[in-house]
Amino acid sequence: MTSFALAPEFAALLADSHLRLVGTPLVDQHVPIADAARWLYQDAPFVLVAHNADADPRFVYANRTAQRCFEYDWDEFVTLQSRLSAEDPNREERARLLEDVRTQGYSTGYRGLRIAKSGRRFWIEHAVVWNLVDRAGVYRGQAARFADWTDV
Template identity: 70%
Template sequence: MTVPTDDEPCSMTTALALDADFCALLAGSYLDRVGTPLLDPALARADAARWLYEDAPFCVVAHNTEADPRFVYANRAAQRCFEYDWAEMTTLHSRLSAEQPNREERERLLELVRTRGFISDYRGLRIAKSGRRFWIENATVWNLVDGDGVYRGQAATFREWRDV
């Protein structure tokens, strides 16, 4: 399993949406860095991937390692929150999830995560496809690192958001 780059756009045929290996990367990296499980460890791999994508009551997004990272994953809760479908979300550069004045703050956050491995209790202003502005609250952002120690990108999860 590799995380797609700009040269390898995601489509529903190559989607990571239900990919058990990618779900394991998300969940394993979260457990390694944060110290608590992202999802029920009793779920079978394929069931876990489906549940996280389709049924999780919280948002999960992930971006790749490109110089201008692009989202490679957004579960259905995140798609509803940001108002993009899978195809739109996985072609969106993650910096565009924040308005220009908030991008410097977002970049400082991501650099802090790069060096520390994760942060919790993050709050940031984001923008949906429609232009609706919303705060994400109590977010956790973490580095995606595979079993070989290779950095694969970053992910975020949050349960709370509210319109501005």
């Protein structure tokens, strides 16, 4: 497991970017700041994933809920190109969403078809996707969260 899973600095990047761009907190208000990284990774009741800023981005973060939903463990997830979370026919629509987020900062209410490691297909519902921008204004990638998904 890389250091991002429980790294306070990465949790802060996720939470700070979400608050600045989306306008709502990512971390439950009852969670102490010192415990935010652990809560996001282990206890958050939503899928939380992030990919880097590469031309063909790779996942760099997937909380436990994401691992259960997509059926990849941490080591598998963080070697996966994020485009592979959607099947080929759905990748163009996903790419349009990510480009819109890149230029606008975030998107809410997204619905899209995804695929798990086993081949199980599912709709993600009401997803929020946002840019990861550090406090210096440097673009670090994108993140997504959703709590609702339905098997096809």
